[in-house]
Amino acid sequence: ELNYVRRNGERFPAEVDSVVLPGPSARSFVILRDITERKRAEAALVASEQRYRLLFDRNPDGVFAVDTTGRFLVANPACETISGYPMAELLQKTFLELCAPDQLATALEHFQRGVREGGYEQLETALVHQDGRRVEVWVAGEALVSEGQTSALYCTVKDITARKQAEQALARTRAELERHNQELEHRVQERTAKLQKALAEMEHFSYAIVHDMRAPLRALRGFAELAEQQCAGSQQTLALGYFDRIKIASKRMDNLICDSLNYSKTVREQLPSEPVELGNLLRDLVQTYPNLQPEKAEIRLEGAFPLVLGNEAALSQCFGNLLDNAVKFAKPNAPSRIRVWAEPRRSSGLMDEGMAAPEGASHQARKPPIHSSTPLVRIWVEDDGIGIPKNLHRRIFDMFQRGTNHHAGTGIGLAIVSKVVERMGGRVGVESQEGKGSRFWVELPAPT
């Protein structure tokens, strides 16, 4: 092989064969063959081989081939690292000999299927390292098939011990966490039960105390009356004034006790709901409550009252309190004119979801528990009484909140209204301006 130069100066490789022709002429027959293409193909082959050798030798994952008995035909250096065996020893072994005993059956099954069906197999398994430790591996093998026969399996093997250990640690942590959670849940349940018992005992205790306070109070009032009678007609005006104060104070105390007992009953008692004829209930109230009689106020029930879902006794208490207040908080010397009416509604929109109310809008006592598609009935109780200052709107449904001391009261009535309505799945609110009357509303679910 020699390099030649063409006429145009281009160099090219060529193969030269020469034959000296016999005879006296001493002539030679020379064949010059341009081998540029062959040289290029050879160089490409060498480059390709180098590339693949590099990929094979430097691959951090093991790459190997085994024959149909599982014996190693070829393996890259990463296989030495993973198995711990030097190349010479490795090539004496079969892949199955390296398998961890507990993995052998599954590995064999995959291997045999790969050979038999000539396809692609992959599995997670484990090897025993040369130093005896267990190495978790992921193996994928592709069959080399010629004329329908598998001659070898070409495989990749990856050491996944670290990942497996991390997975196991994670699983252990999860199990531990689950155990802790269960323990915690158990403890919470135990403590809640204890707390509920203690709370029930305390409620019972305070209810009993409050209830029993009424007897000495009655005695106090009774004896004050007796003493007052004794002094009647005498000149002891100071003493008479004291007896009067004792009577008023004990009456106020008795009202407070009654209202507190009512509130605690409202909180504790079951309030089973059923469809209630609100119109009948309101008419009964207006006809039978002494405070709601025509000489005290003019009460108009306007339009039809749809059925509501609620508890009859609780509803009587609720509207009894609202009407009682409407009568009580009349303007001086002007008996209240009170209107009551109902309107069907559907809870919808942002306001119903407890968003901030714009200026002049209703103040509602509680965040609504009502689902957005529930059909509702809103009942309005409107009076033309003294009205409520704006700064009180948010508070008047809380316990012991009173807007005025000019009227007898305990500040518990509206708290009871709010509580019973909340327990029936409804809500309450108020719109009012000082000096211009008040409009209370109660929204209740309607039967579907």
Ligand code: ADP
């Ligand atoms: P009480 O009537 O015993 O004071 P409530 O809880 O029934 O307690 O009412 C709380 C406060 O709300 C009242 O003290 C009063 O200031 C105000 N209020 C309630 N209803 C009305 C009303 N219809 N008109 C004006 N103020 C009212």
